[in-house]
Amino acid sequence: MQVRGLNFYYGNVRAITDVNLDVPEHRIVAIIGPSGCGKSTLLRTLNRMSDFVRRSRMDGEVLLDGENIYGTTVDVVDVRRRVGMVFQRPNPFPKSIYENVAFGPRMLGIRNRGDLDGIVERSLRGAALWNEVCDKLKESGLALSGGQQQRLCIARAIAMEPEVILMDEPASALDPVATSKIEDLMRELRENYSIVIVTHNMQQAMRISDETAFMNVNNQRSGHIVEVGPTKRIFTDPQQKETEDYITGRFG
Amino acid sequence: MSDRPTISIRTVPSHLGRRRLVNTIMLGITGALAVAAVIPLVWIVAHVAAEGARFISPTFFTDVPKPVGVSGGGIGNAIVGSAIVVGIACVIAVPVGIAAAIYSYDNATRPLGIVIRFSTDVLSGIPSIIMGIFAYAVVVVPQGHFSALSGGFALAVIMLPIVLRTAEEMLNLVPRSLREGALALGAPRWRTSLRVLLPAAMSGVVTGIMLGISRVAGEAAPMIFTAFGNPFYAADITQPMATLPHTIFVYAISPYKDLHDKAWTTALVLIVLVLGLNLAARLFTRWRLKKMGWK
Numbered sequence: 001m002q003v004r005g006l007n008f009y010y011g012n013v014r015a016i017t018d019v020n021l022d023v024p025e026h027r028i029v030a031i032i033g034p035s036g037c038g039k040s041t042l043l044r045t046l047n048r049m050s051d052f053v054r055r056s057r058m059d060g061e062v063l064l065d066g067e068n069i070y071g072t073t074v075d076v077v078d079v080r081r082r083v084g085m086v087f088q089r090p091n092p093f094p095k096s097i098y099e100n101v102a103f104g105p106r107m108l109g110i111r112n113r114g115d116l117d118g119i120v121e122r123s124l125r126g127a128a129l130w131n132e133v134c135d136k137l138k139e140s141g142l143a144l145s146g147g148q149q150q151r152l153c154i155a156r157a158i159a160m161e162p163e164v165i166l167m168d169e170p171a172s173a174l175d176p177v178a179t180s181k182i183e184d185l186m187r188e189l190r191e192n193y194s195i196v197i198v199t200h201n202m203q204q205a206m207r208i209s210d211e212t213a214f215m216n217v218n219n220q221r222s223g224h225i226v227e228v229g230p231t232k233r234i235f236t237d238p239q240q241k242e243t244e245d246y247i248t249g250r251f252g
Numbered sequence: 253m254s255d256r257p258t259i260s261i262r263t264v265p266s267h268l269g270r271r272r273l274v275n276t277i278m279l280g281i282t283g284a285l286a287v288a289a290v291i292p293l294v295w296i297v298a299h300v301a302a303e304g305a306r307f308i309s310p311t312f313f314t315d316v317p318k319p320v321g322v323s324g325g326g327i328g329n330a331i332v333g334s335a336i337v338v339g340i341a342c343v344i345a346v347p348v349g350i351a352a353a354i355y356s357y358d359n360a361t362r363p364l365g366i367v368i369r370f371s372t373d374v375l376s377g378i379p380s381i382i383m384g385i386f387a388y389a390v391v392v393v394p395q396g397h398f399s400a401l402s403g404g405f406a407l408a409v410i411m412l413p414i415v416l417r418t419a420e421e422m423l424n425l426v427p428r429s430l431r432e433g434a435l436a437l438g439a440p441r442w443r444t445s446l447r448v449l450l451p452a453a454m455s456g457v458v459t460g461i462m463l464g465i466s467r468v469a470g471e472a473a474p475m476i477f478t479a480f481g482n483p484f485y486a487a488d489i490t491q492p493m494a495t496l497p498h499t500i501f502v503y504a505i506s507p508y509k510d511l512h513d514k515a516w517t518t519a520l521v522l523i524v525l526v527l528g529l530n531l532a533a534r535l536f537t538r539w540r541l542k543k544m545g546w547k
Contacts, residue, residue: 049436054361081438091429094452103447104437140543153433160437 001046001083001164001194006060008041008050015041017222019060021213023164028186028195030205030231033215034246038223039198042215043166046196047083048076064163081108084157085166089173090149092141092156097124097133100141100152104160119159126192127155128185147178151185158189165189167197171204183208202247206235214243297523304520307513313521317483317499320508327518329485331525333400333493337479338469340404340489341411346461348408349415354445356416357423368416376413383409384474392478400486400493403479407471411464418460422453455537462533466526472497496522 001023008016016038023029031039044050046062048069061068069079081104092100101120110116120137124130129151133144141152150170157165167186171179186195186208199205205212212235213228227234227243238244311326318325352368359365387406392398426449434444450457475481475498482492496518503515 047436049432052435077438077440079438080436085436087429087432087436089429091427091433093430093433093448103434103439107437107439107443156433156437 001196002061002063003042003046004061004063006042006045006058006062008038008045008058009056010053011055014220014222016045017218017220017224019223019225021225021228023194023196024211025194026190026192027210028190028197028208030209030212031196031198031215032200032202032205032212032246033223033226034217035200036223037215037217039215040168041223043085043168043196043198046164046166047080047085049080049085051076081160082162083164083166084160084162086150086153086157086168086170088169090146090153092144092149092152094140094142096138097141097144097152098137101155101159103156123155123159124152126158126189127151128181128188129155145178147174147181150174150178150182154182154185154189158193162193164194164196167195169198169200172200179204202235206231214238214240214246216242216246300516300519300523303513303516304518307517308520312517316485317514320506320510325514327494327496327499327514327521329482330494330496330499330518331521332485332487333479333482334469334495334497334522334525336487336489337400337403337475337493337495338407338465340401341407341468342461342465344404344408345411345415345464349412349464350419350450350457353416353419353423354442354450357420357449358441358445369420372413372416375409376417379473380406380410380471381473383407384477387474388477395490398478398480398492400479400489400491402477403475403493403495404489406474406478407468410471410474411468414464414467415457415460418463419453419457422456422460423449425456426452455541458533458537462530466530469526469529470497470522472501476501496525 003019003021003023006016006019007014019042021029021042031042033039041050044053045058046069050056050058058070062070064079064082067074069083093103095103098120101123102116105116105119110119121130121134124133129148132148133139133152141149144152150173154165154170171182174182183204186197189195190210197205197209209231211229212231214226214234215223216226218224227238227240229239234243235247238247244250309326311324313326313331314328315324315326316329317327352372356365356368360369383406386409387402391402391405395402423445430448430452431444434448435441439448472495475495479495479498480492481498481502482494486493500515500518500522503511503518506512
């Protein structure tokens with residue numbers, strides 16, 4: 001997935017300026033930066049969830065397998081199917097664990113019970129949740145703990161077998177134990193998916209990501225990418241003064 | 253700093269005794285008014301029960317009316333008739349109301365969404381007798397005679413704004429994050445509303461439907477122009493049909509003591525049925541919430 005020359009406007013305010021970003025396959029890209037710099041906004045343009053923001057517009061391109069997801073012939077539903085998303089707060093549907101995971105596949109017309117059973121098990125295993133819930137699939141997804149709920153949401157996303165998974169601070173509402181489980185899970189998911197994660201937690205970015213993009217607001221208060229590169233280099237040898245100030249805590 | 257003299261708050265007396273007294277008085281007033289608010293319900297139920305229970309018997313629920321002076325007779329036809337007419341109203345108002353609520357929720361700022369909300373507010377303020385006359389004009393007149401169908405239609409129009417507005421409000425109470433979750437999976441908006449938001453809001457929507465039913469089940473005025481009444485059991489919805497509130501009305505304005513008594517008993521039956529329905533709906537939604545883990 002590649003982002004090319006992306007600008008995003010809320011009304012007349014340019015929230016994101018000229019973003020270019022590559023998301024290589026089977027890599028985790030972390031987006032870090034101060035609050036309000038447009039990290040989440042950028043993330044939401046990558047699966048067109050930004051379409052729902054009223055009076056907003058964007059220009060530039062987001063290429064998925066070389067095709068612009070904002071192209072006129074592209075079906076937005078298809079884009080979201082191929083680019084999954086996990087939100088800041090776990091948001092399982094008020095349905096059973098099974099139905100949460102089966103929601104997407106059912107939507108695609110899969111009715112066969114055996115097929116659905118297989119997808120549900122595979123997805124829950126993929127989200128490292130199967131062993132904890134295999135004997136209570138009929139119970140409500142809301143009965144799970146916060147960390148389990150978030151893994152259920154990940155299972156729900158990977159049931160669609162997306163190419164890219166977007167994660168918007170997926171662990172910020174979780175305790176350290178649950179967070180570490182999610183991070184372990186992300187390392188496993190990397191084998192099969194490309195991941196873009198927005199995080200406020202720089203240690204987290206350091207621990208899990210292959211590449212890091214640092215975003216900041218420019219003097220027009222618009223978000224842009226200051227620097228992007230291999231995570232190790234960004235944190236040990238930042239090329240920009242701004243990046244260095246931020247990661248060393250001298251920001252502001 | 254200004255030159256104005258300032259006082260130290262710590263030196264201000266706290267009048268603890270007086271504050272406690274005022275608190276007690278205010279608590280007493282609000283408590284007394286709270287009790288006063290419950291009185292009408294208790295009074296109505298107690299009075300109707302006292303007047304109506306004297307003549308209740310098993311055959312009252314199953315028999316059709318008998319001529320004045322002949323002992324026995326019941327309102328079986330009106331109970332069945334009310335169920336049918338209210339059922340017709342539900343069949344019309346519930347799907348239309350919920351579908352319109354989903355549209356209005358999804359398109360709150362679009363012109364049609366605004367029009368829907370405004371017009372349902374106006375509609376809910378129109379007196380029910382007008383709905384009866386309306387149903388008379390558009391159903392009874394073309395049909396050539398009174399019918400259960402026209403009664404159901406009139407009640408549907410009364411019920412529609414209640415179902416629509418409660419359903420929309422309940423949809424609005426569903427966390428936005430659920431909607432995002434479904435949309436991010438590639439669900440189209442209609443599917444998101446129908447399969448995720450509506451089930452999540454279902455208990456509230458059911459309550460809205462029950463409110464609507466309770467409201468229309470007691471409507472006598474529109475029935476005068478529509479379902480009209482029928483002294484026999486009737487199942488043909490194209491024909492006139494007896495209903496409970498209309499029966500109460502007819503009996504109550506009659507000159508016979510016997511029918512006045514039956515009006516009270518019918519009123520009791522109506523109240524018990526509506527309250528029972530409400531209770532059942534509440535138990536159902538509580539059970540459902542528990543099952544979904546919302547508690």
